[in-house]
Amino acid sequence: MTPLPSLTALQAARFAEIALENVVREFPNKPDHVLASPADAQGPRALHPAFYGSYDWHSSVHMHWLLVHVRRRFPALPQRAAIEVLLDRHLSPAAIAAECAYLAQPQTQSFERTYGWAWLLKLADELARSADADAVRWAETLAPLTRAIVARYLAWMPRADYPIRYGIHSNSAFGLAFALDYARRAGALPLEQLCLAKAHAWFAADRGAPAAWEPSGADFLSPALIEADLMRRVLRPTEFAAWLDDFLPQLARREPATLFAPVSVSDRTDPQIVHLDGLNLSRAWCWRGIAASLPDMDQRAQAARAAAAAHLDAGPAGFADAEYVGAHWLASFAALALADDMA
Numbered sequence: 001m002t003p004l005p006s007l008t009a010l011q012a013a014r015f016a017e018i019a020l021e022n023v024v025r026e027f028p029n030k031p032d033h034v035l036a037s038p039a040d041a042q043g044p045r046a047l048h049p050a051f052y053g054s055y056d057w058h059s060s061v062h063m064h065w066l067l068v069h070v071r072r073r074f075p076a077l078p079q080r081a082a083i084e085v086l087l088d089r090h091l092s093p094a095a096i097a098a099e100c101a102y103l104a105q106p107q108t109q110s111f112e113r114t115y116g117w118a119w120l121l122k123l124a125d126e127l128a129r130s131a132d133a134d135a136v137r138w139a140e141t142l143a144p145l146t147r148a149i150v151a152r153y154l155a156w157m158p159r160a161d162y163p164i165r166y167g168i169h170s171n172s173a174f175g176l177a178f179a180l181d182y183a184r185r186a187g188a189l190p191l192e193q194l195c196l197a198k199a200h201a202w203f204a205a206d207r208g209a210p211a212a213w214e215p216s217g218a219d220f221l222s223p224a225l226i227e228a229d230l231m232r233r234v235l236r237p238t239e240f241a242a243w244l245d246d247f248l249p250q251l252a253r254r255e256p257a258t259l260f261a262p263v264s265v266s267d268r269t270d271p272q273i274v275h276l277d278g279l280n281l282s283r284a285w286c287w288r289g290i291a292a293s294l295p296d297m298d299q300r301a302q303a304a305r306a307a308a309a310a311h312l313d314a315g316p317a318g319f320a321d322a323e324y325v326g327a328h329w330l331a332s333f334a335a336l337a338l339a340d341d342m343a
Contacts, residue, residue, distance in 0.1 A: 004288055004308055007338040009077070012070040015331040016079040019063040020086060022328045023053040030056045032116075034107040047102060050095040050145075058116035058169070059329040064090065065123040066332040068138075069339075072130040084134060091138045100144050103152075113156065114175030120149045121182035128185055150191055153179055157194050163202040165227075167219030167279065172202060173230040174221055180233055199234045203227055207246045212256035215263050220278030220333075224248065224259065225286035232293040240293055244300065252299040259283075260307045262314035271325040277318025278330055284311035284337035292342075312337055 029044045029052070044052040051060035067083045077083070089095070102108060124146040127139035163172035176195050183192035211224040228247065232240050244251065254260050262283075265276045287308035294301035315337060318326045336342070 004305060004340070005312060005338060006340045007070075007073060007335060009074050011334075011338065012074045013078055015066055015335055016070050016077060016083060018327060018331045019066045020079060020082055022055075023051075023060055023063050023067070023086065023090065025053045025055075025328075028055060028324070032057060032111055034111075036105070036107045049098045050090045050092075051099065055324070055328040058112055058119055061116060061119040061123055062329065062332040065119060065126050066335055068123065068126045068130060068135070069335055072126065072135070087134075087138055091141050093141055096141055096145050100148055103145075103148050113152070113170070114172065114179075115169035117149045117152060118175045118178035120145065122178045125178075125182040125185055150188060153191055154194060157198050160198070163198075165223050167214070167216055167221040167223050167226070168275070171221050171223065171226060172198075173223075173227040177226070177230040177233060180230075196234055199230055203231055204234075204243070208249065209247050211248060211259045214256075214258055215276065215279055218272040218275045220275040221282050222259065222279065222286060225283055225290070229286040229289050232289055237293060241295075241298070244290070244294075251303060254303045254307075260303070260310070262311050265318065268318060268323045268326055274318060274323065274326040274330075277315065277326055278333050280311045280318075281315035281330065281333035281337040284308050284315055285333075285339070285342065287311065288337070288340075289342055308337075 026044050031044060031047065033040070033047065035041060048057055048060070051057050051064065054060040054063045064087070067087065070077055071080055071083050103111065124139065124142055127135050127142065160172070164170045165172070176199055179191060180195040180199075182188065183195060206227065209224040209227070211222075214222055214224065224247070228244060231243055231247075234240075235243055248259075250256065262280045263276045265273060267273045268277070285308075287304045291301045291304035291308060294304070315330075315334060318330045
């Protein structure tokens with residue numbers, strides 16, 4: 001069986017260059033910011049000294065994740081020194097204290113819920129996977145913000161009776177998946193237990209996903225596949241295989257066809273339409289995770305691997321043309337799609 005492609009040193013170096021450029025680019029910027037008084041009318045760097053670049057807060061966070069990820073995966077990366085200088089500056093005690101102070105304001109209760117929250121925990125998780133002294137120091141500096149995000153999950157999830165299922169930022173399955181990965185590695189048992197409870201409550205009884213309706217015009221996540229990618233983390237392998245049979249009953253036949261075929265992107269200068277490039281990449285990492293969670297000889301695993309390969313072939317077009325509305329985030333999605341050590 002031909003293995004799926006993995007991230008190469010050449011790709012990692014290219015992604016590092018993209019991320020290093022973007023995380024210090026303050027404008028254009030699309031803040032998720034509530035003005036409670038005239039004093040709140042400040043620029044991105046004043047509001048978020050750690051995560052001011054890459055167009056918006058969550059993209060800045062996941063491009064920082066990308067820098068930590070490629071540094072861990074490729075210790076001889078040519079950009080390693082530049083990454084370390086940048087992380088020393090952006091993950092400094094003063095910068096993280098300012099991020100925490102921002103979250104402490106009463107009007108920020110729903111700030112970046114849950115997409116940015118999930119990526120912050122993904123960044124913390126990636127730092128925990130890097131055992132060198134610098135990564136340990138950055139993780140310790142980030143820890144107050146990490147704890148603040150964990151506290152937000154713990155406060156919000158008991159009140160969230162219904163999941164959000166569309167394929168953009170607020171998708172609940174995505175928000176749970178990265179939080180669960182973090183909780184398990186960090187030994188954060190209350191967060192892990194709550195994530196598992198919510199995953200069961202929201203998704204365990206789902207049957208017959210309307211995947212033939214996908215994609216929507218601004219999706220960067222597949223509602224069906226990101227839910228399956230969560231549930232492979234939640235259920236034991238035999239339970240997941242049975243759940244998947246009910247959730248996507250035609251999977252072995254590679255139906256619905258719309259879920260297996262990469263999507264086309266008509267205008268990469270449009271910040272919503274270019275989401276579809278991200279959809280190809282996120283489908284690739286979901287298909288990859290689903291395939292790895294099924295027995296090798298399962299026809300669904302074979303179909304999932306083929307779909308992952310097709311979407312991996314299509315995905316890189318989005319950042320190849322360097323349009324900023326895609327370039328500020330798509331490389332991180334590409335790195336996830338090429339990761340063979342996903343949780």
